[in-house]
Amino acid sequence: MTRTAKNEPPGVVWLGTPHFPVAARTAVGDPQLRENLRRATTTIRSRRLAAVGELDDWEDLRTAGAAVKRAALRHLDTHLLRLEESVERAGGTVHWAADAAEANRIVTELVRATGEREVVKVKSMATQEIGLNEALSAAGITAYETDLAELIVQLADDRPSHILVPAIHKNRTEIRELFTTTMGQWGRPAPENLTADPAALAEAARLHLRERFLRARVAVSGANFACADTGTVVVVESEGNGRMCLTLPETLITVMGIEKVLPTFADLDVFLQLLPRSATGERMNPYTSMWTGTHDGDGPRDFHLVLLDNGRTATLRDTVGRQALACIRCSACLNVCPVYERTGGHAYGSPYPGPIGAVLTPQLAGIEHAPSLPFASTLCGACYDACPVKIDIPEVLLHLRARAVESKRGPLPSPEALVMKAAATTLASPRALAWAQRAAALGGRVLARRGVLRRLPGPLARWSASRDTAAPPRETFRAWWRRTHRRPGQ
Amino acid sequence: MSSRQEILTRIAGALRDVPEDEGAEAAPADRRSPVVRHPPDPVALFAERAAEYRAAVTRTTESEASAAIGAALAARSPARLVVPHGFPEAWLPARRTWQRLEDDPPLRPAQLDAADGALTTCALAVAETGTLVLDAGPGQGRRALTLLPDFHLCVLRSAQIAPDVPTALRGLDPCCPLTFVSGPSATSDIELERVEGVHGPRVLHIVIVEPDSRGADTHP
Ligand code: SF4
Numbered sequence: 001m002t003r004t005a006k007n008e009p010p011g012v013v014w015l016g017t018p019h020f021p022v023a024a025r026t027a028v029g030d031p032q033l034r035e036n037l038r039r040a041t042t043t044i045r046s047r048r049l050a051a052v053g054e055l056d057d058w059e060d061l062r063t064a065g066a067a068v069k070r071a072a073l074r075h076l077d078t079h080l081l082r083l084e085e086s087v088e089r090a091g092g093t094v095h096w097a098a099d100a101a102e103a104n105r106i107v108t109e110l111v112r113a114t115g116e117r118e119v120v121k122v123k124s125m126a127t128q129e130i131g132l133n134e135a136l137s138a139a140g141i142t143a144y145e146t147d148l149a150e151l152i153v154q155l156a157d158d159r160p161s162h163i164l165v166p167a168i169h170k171n172r173t174e175i176r177e178l179f180t181t182t183m184g185q186w187g188r189p190a191p192e193n194l195t196a197d198p199a200a201l202a203e204a205a206r207l208h209l210r211e212r213f214l215r216a217r218v219a220v221s222g223a224n225f226a227c228a229d230t231g232t233v234v235v236v237e238s239e240g241n242g243r244m245c246l247t248l249p250e251t252l253i254t255v256m257g258i259e260k261v262l263p264t265f266a267d268l269d270v271f272l273q274l275l276p277r278s279a280t281g282e283r284m285n286p287y288t289s290m291w292t293g294t295h296d297g298d299g300p301r302d303f304h305l306v307l308l309d310n311g312r313t314a315t316l317r318d319t320v321g322r323q324a325l326a327c328i329r330c331s332a333c334l335n336v337c338p339v340y341e342r343t344g345g346h347a348y349g350s351p352y353p354g355p356i357g358a359v360l361t362p363q364l365a366g367i368e369h370a371p372s373l374p375f376a377s378t379l380c381g382a383c384y385d386a387c388p389v390k391i392d393i394p395e396v397l398l399h400l401r402a403r404a405v406e407s408k409r410g411p412l413p414s415p416e417a418l419v420m421k422a423a424a425t426t427l428a429s430p431r432a433l434a435w436a437q438r439a440a441a442l443g444g445r446v447l448a449r450r451g452v453l454r455r456l457p458g459p460l461a462r463w464s465a466s467r468d469t470a471a472p473p474r475e476t477f478r479a480w481w482r483r484t485h486r487r488p489g490q
Numbered sequence: 491m492s493s494r495q496e497i498l499t500r501i502a503g504a505l506r507d508v509p510e511d512e513g514a515e516a517a518p519a520d521r522r523s524p525v526v527r528h529p530p531d532p533v534a535l536f537a538e539r540a541a542e543y544r545a546a547v548t549r550t551t552e553s554e555a556s557a558a559i560g561a562a563l564a565a566r567s568p569a570r571l572v573v574p575h576g577f578p579e580a581w582l583p584a585r586r587t588w589q590r591l592e593d594d595p596p597l598r599p600a601q602l603d604a605a606d607g608a609l610t611t612c613a614l615a616v617a618e619t620g621t622l623v624l625d626a627g628p629g630q631g632r633r634a635l636t637l638l639p640d641f642h643l644c645v646l647r648s649a650q651i652a653p654d655v656p657t658a659l660r661g662l663d664p665c666c667p668l669t670f671v672s673g674p675s676a677t678s679d680i681e682l683e684r685v686e687g688v689h690g691p692r693v694l695h696i697v698i699v700e701p702d703s704r705g706a707d708t709h710p
Contacts, residue, residue: 036681039681039682040681040682043682044682056525057524057525060522060524060525061524063520063522064520064521064522064523064524066520067518067519067520067521068518068521070518071516071517071518071521074505074508074512075505075508075512075513075514076501076505077498077501077502077505078514079514080497080498080501081498090665096492096493096494096496096497097493098493098496098497102493146689147679148677148679148680148688149677149679152679167679167680168682171681172680172681175680198680198681198683198685199685201680202677202680202685202687202688203687205688206687206688206689209689210603210689213599213689214599214600214603227664230664230665232664238675238676238677238678238688239675239676239677239679239688239689239690240637240675240688240689240690240691241688241689243633243637243669243689243690244637244689246633247632247633247634247637248599248634258497258501263514265659265664266659266660268659269523269524269655269656269659269660270524272655272659272670273524273655273656280678282672283539283618283619283620283672284616284619284620284621284655284670284672285672286543286671286672286673286674286675286676286690287669287670287671287672287675287690288668288669288670289633289667289668289669289670290664290667290668290669290670291667291668292664292665292666292667295626295666295667297596297632298626298632298633298634298667299632299633299634299667307497309493309497309500313497313500313501313503313504314500314504316500316501316504316505317503317504319507
């Protein structure tokens, strides 16, 4: 298992392993992982197709979803200000965080103010992105994950590998073993004679977490949507751990990327149809919670909404790449991706794996820091067809490939930039592309000492001054793919 | 500069390509309202879809409602049942073998956890998805009541069933806390095998109450 998060400086947990080819090689060599992934993605694909096929206006829904999201992004400031006003009118407090460090600081201080040293958490990609659990832990606060898969990942001291089923890389026997050996260290131990039956494992998790829910005074959540006109925040889930966290504690802190805002409550008519069918292939997920500020005598007395930028405004600046911010994190693109199916999520090195990770991570982090990710695709287009908000992932990938190459210009000689510029058409030519990528990898190596870029040139200098940047991979994705995927007889 | 100001400035800078006169209000041209579906028999569809998510479903009539609810309870034989204020008295079974918890004063989480079930109404339901929506109104109580006990018996009138999600949303007030419930809690986190019942109630029983005249037609 690739585990580099611990070695990263705090605050950049989400840059775990951006050397896609190297990480992918490890993953592809793991037959258990590949089998788990293949089974899971195949199952979920057919479920999704059935759920989507039921609605004869599915294409219109996708078009509407894309239109609402893209228009919302074009007026993001207006909608955020309106959201702030609505939430505060309803009794909540809104905080703005420019980056991961600030968001972590805000949440830490809010928890400290309650005097509590424990928080329960609902699965949230934004808090993984900013490394909130680690930041809280550094402040002496323990964050307990309550989603079954996240619990598995936390007990295993592992990292999520799929947006929706983060423990997709573990099978039942591994989970049984894990529960038996580790649950006791965190709280109520697993029942004796625990079997590997998924129902028994779920029961063990229920018992383990129940006492924690009853005791919890502070919860941290993410958000799937927030409606600017009403201030309503929406969390979509299956297990009920979300409801527990959103209802029982006295203080609720929600960390939400600024791109999640929807103009109106009425817009949910599209998204509550698009999301569950695309995600789990269900007509509707078991539980969806909506709350608007605080509600007298029902649920938390204090509600804090932390609006997170952390690279989103930089992404917004790119008129082609911007569309990635429309993502509703359904994970349909992961499940149809031939590359993801073989490599799993860890290879993408951020909480955002698969095709969406390949376009989002380089933009959030800066293309210089994940230059191999836009190449982690065969451009087959399956992700675009599956995406409920019609993000043209292949278009963004191509665009980012060009940027990845351009980003190394400036004071440096940049052979790949010349190649890419001189022959934009080479993108259609596998051999030329392979060459260009190899050249890009070599170009980066010139700067690197011991595989780490100590200081980046130009405007990146400030970023890199405080942290080490991984050098571009020695082996390009394509070279790795050729070397590792030659079928017998080829 | 505060981070709020900083972020707003960054956004304004990032959106220079957006024409000044493009209003934030204008609904995009491609934004059409979703089709409203008209299932021939929304009640049957709701019953079928809710059952597909492994909720138990009983259809009954107004005059037989309390007997049907009594039967649904008998299957679980609860000792302590949460029945929030505002639950229609006429629906309560005549013979009560359980103690009623009314949440007044509010029950502590541990007390709720020790209750054997909750009997509530709901705000509305969605036929197409087999979904119940709770809005903490009379007969429903606060959100925790239908969360901690392991059994939820929810009673609704057939007239409360909306055909689809868009229609249902138009009938809801976002000022209330809203909970959409589609079947018992579930997880597919282990090898994508669906397991009913993780943290929310593991058993969901829905009683649909139809007007008497209709009941008379179907049960001659
Ligand atoms: S990019 Fe589209 S398909 Fe992929 S997770 Fe986001 S919304 Fe879903």
